[in-house]
Amino acid sequence: MISLDTIESSQLAAEGPRATSSLKSRAIPLVHPEEQLRVLDAADITGGPTNSGRFGLDLAASGWPRLKPDRLEIVQINLGKLCNMTCMHCHVDSGPDRTEENMDRATVDACLQAIDRSGAQVVDLTGGAPELNPNFEYLVEACVSRGLRVLDRCNLTVLLTRRCEHLPEWFAKRGVEIICSLPHHRKIGTDAQRGDGTYSKSIKALRRLNAVGYGYGDPDRQLTLVTNPVGAYLVGNQASLEREWKTSLAHNHDVSFDRLLTLNNLPMSRYLEWLMDTDQVDTYLSKLLQAFNPATIAGLMCRNVLSIGWDGHLYDCDFNQQLEMRMDIPHPHVADFDLSIWQSHSIRTARHCYGCTAGAGSSCGGAIT
Numbered sequence: 001m002i003s004l005d006t007i008e009s010s011q012l013a014a015e016g017p018r019a020t021s022s023l024k025s026r027a028i029p030l031v032h033p034e035e036q037l038r039v040l041d042a043a044d045i046t047g048g049p050t051n052s053g054r055f056g057l058d059l060a061a062s063g064w065p066r067l068k069p070d071r072l073e074i075v076q077i078n079l080g081k082l083c084n085m086t087c088m089h090c091h092v093d094s095g096p097d098r099t100e101e102n103m104d105r106a107t108v109d110a111c112l113q114a115i116d117r118s119g120a121q122v123v124d125l126t127g128g129a130p131e132l133n134p135n136f137e138y139l140v141e142a143c144v145s146r147g148l149r150v151l152d153r154c155n156l157t158v159l160l161t162r163r164c165e166h167l168p169e170w171f172a173k174r175g176v177e178i179i180c181s182l183p184h185h186r187k188i189g190t191d192a193q194r195g196d197g198t199y200s201k202s203i204k205a206l207r208r209l210n211a212v213g214y215g216y217g218d219p220d221r222q223l224t225l226v227t228n229p230v231g232a233y234l235v236g237n238q239a240s241l242e243r244e245w246k247t248s249l250a251h252n253h254d255v256s257f258d259r260l261l262t263l264n265n266l267p268m269s270r271y272l273e274w275l276m277d278t279d280q281v282d283t284y285l286s287k288l289l290q291a292f293n294p295a296t297i298a299g300l301m302c303r304n305v306l307s308i309g310w311d312g313h314l315y316d317c318d319f320n321q322q323l324e325m326r327m328d329i330p331h332p333h334v335a336d337f338d339l340s341i342w343q344s345h346s347i348r349t350a351r352h353c354y355g356c357t358a359g360a361g362s363s364c365g366g367a368i369t
Helices: 009-015 033-042 055-061 105-118 136-145 167-174 187-194 198-211 238-253 269-277 281-290 294-299 318-322 339-344 351-357
Strands: 074-078 122-126 149-154 177-181 223-227 259-262 305-308
Touching: 033 269, 033 281, 033 351, 055 351, 074 105, 074 318, 105 136, 105 305, 122 136, 136 149, 136 167, 167 198, 177 198, 187 198, 198 223, 198 238, 223 238, 238 259, 269 281, 281 351, 294 351, 305 318, 318 351
Parallel strands: 074 122, 074 305, 122 149, 149 177, 177 223, 223 259
Antiparallel strands: none
């Protein structure tokens, strides 16, 4: 646990835009993963002639009786739920009030030991805002010293907070790849999802990253943007959206970036709450089911990623992590990580997985097909 003496929750709340408040702060039933799964299972959804609405059956009908891992390439570490923002679509239910769920040094060290045993060459750091964890820089330094590729999943506005304003230069010196979430290349879409003032702060942060060499094609200073649709829609074509975004941000703000990744919103946590409030749960899940694409299955992130939660428990992906669907192995904790057991286990799935197999698919690396 990280105390409020270490991280000032009230200061973070003042520094970060807010579109809503966390489910935990409101103590509503949906804060519990089992309630989210119940809502998804109860949804009345319709699909194509081969879609059952039961993800496991649709996998089997597509030639995958069991979803198994492939080659472990990425260790993704969720450093906690603390964040300077409270976004409408957040699948983690993160926010300034989530000070308790943050990884401690002992667990960070256990993660490093597991990375050494895994053979993975990429370490993907996420949150919350991972930069707010007091052990963040220690972990990055340890990974860089091992010659690993380090990805930081950044919400952009955190780079303007007092505790993180040094990070653009710090990242550049270490060759950390920055993967920044931005709902839309225009203000109205971004602020609607993330809170008033988010867009202007995001542009300011992007300019700071550009100023230290990010976003201009340097392989050691890669700047990636990630977008989720604003509303109950599936994401558009990644290549065409990248062209649109690059043109818009360059013309309107003189901002440059290297690539755009597109992800479907998964129906869970605060995005599920929004779907419920707007009476669109059945409609959105039906869209995902109707767009089920068997060609995405081989490239699903759960097949090449080890997901580690803030408390060290192991999961098949960050989405399963937030639903507390621990990896189906005898001892699903990072201290007990065994590569051979990971390679032989079966990946857990449920209805939310339709979000990753819809259309061109969604993965840590954006579209799959």
